[in-house]
Amino acid sequence: MVKGIWILEKTTSDRFPYRLQIIRGNKLWLVLHTQDRWPTAGRHIFCLRESDPPEPGEILEETERVNITAFNDRGRRISVILDRKRYKRCDFLFLEKPYKNKPGESYEQIFWLTQRSIEQHRPSFKLTPGKGETGLTVCIHSNEKYPWRFPGAVIERGAIPAGDYALMNEGKMLAVVERKTLDNLLANFGTMPVLHQRLAELASQKNHALVIEAPYADFLNTKKVSYYTPAFCARAIAELHARHPALRIVFCANRKVANEWTRHFFSAVWGLQQEEFNNMDDPG
Secondary structure: OOOEEEEEEEOOOOOOOEEEEEEEOOEEEEEEEEOOOOOOOOOOEEEEEOOOOOOOOOOOEEEEEEEEEEEEEEOOEEEEEEOOOOOOEEEEEEEEEEOOOOOOOEEEEEEEEEHHHHHHHOOOOOOOOOOOOOOOEEEEEOOOOOOOOOOOOEEEEEOOOOOOEEEEEOOEEEEEEEEEOHHHHHHHHHHHHHHHHHHHHHHOOOOEEEEEOOOHHHHHOOOOOOOOOHHHHHHHHHHHHHHOOOOOEEEOOOHHHHHHHHHHHHHHHHHHHHOOHHHOOOOO
16 A cells, blocks of 8 residues: 655755655655665765755756655654665654754754664664553553552553553553453454444554453363354454454463553553653664
8 A cells, every 4th residue: 555655856966966755645744855865784864854945946856756655653763665676664763952052952863774774883772661660640441340450550440432451641542452351252252243343443542452361272272162163263353353454462371461461561652652852862
């Protein structure tokens, strides 16, 4: 599926000989003046965001026009995937740097990176903060009789539009998890239309997951699925994946593992939410 268009043009500038336009959806998303047409191994390309459109008489020669198949936003870093066999994956890193002699003011730096250039630089990599759940607010649906535990988090009880557990921030839901035991999901198979409605609502949330307190193999075990045959369970689970391709389904070994996965999921979402561009290191 086409997500956008990549247009590279040759300019008459010695310092920035290329102009890159990225159309995302139906809108012009980003226009950059770049120092090369593609990052070579071991090199990041420094880019300038275009502030004013080209002069009427400026000569621009289009050298590339390629469909974009995917965007992946990760805070200050955005990945772009092009529809071609070679030179198709790259990242754009957006940084805000403070002026040394202008307290409180900052300027933008943009770097264009590829897999080869990242590997050559071997940048230090830091996971999002995850020291317990301090600072997190978790809302647990009032219907949960024996809820999971989130040590260090502020716990609220109440209704949730979708799911059973929600990561909250100032009244807004940042992430949501629907919890299912093996018996819960087996019972839901009896009313599949209702289950599909609930999962469609769950999948509409930006950060979501259906977390199952049982491994997939249990649904194929005749001793554990007395309601249905293993073949029926396999078809039912396959239908969940097919009808809800965006749905994140996580099979865990047991209740404890499911709780642990959700804790780290909420912690990671919270950590990403707290990242600030001006606190990041330079690329490479």
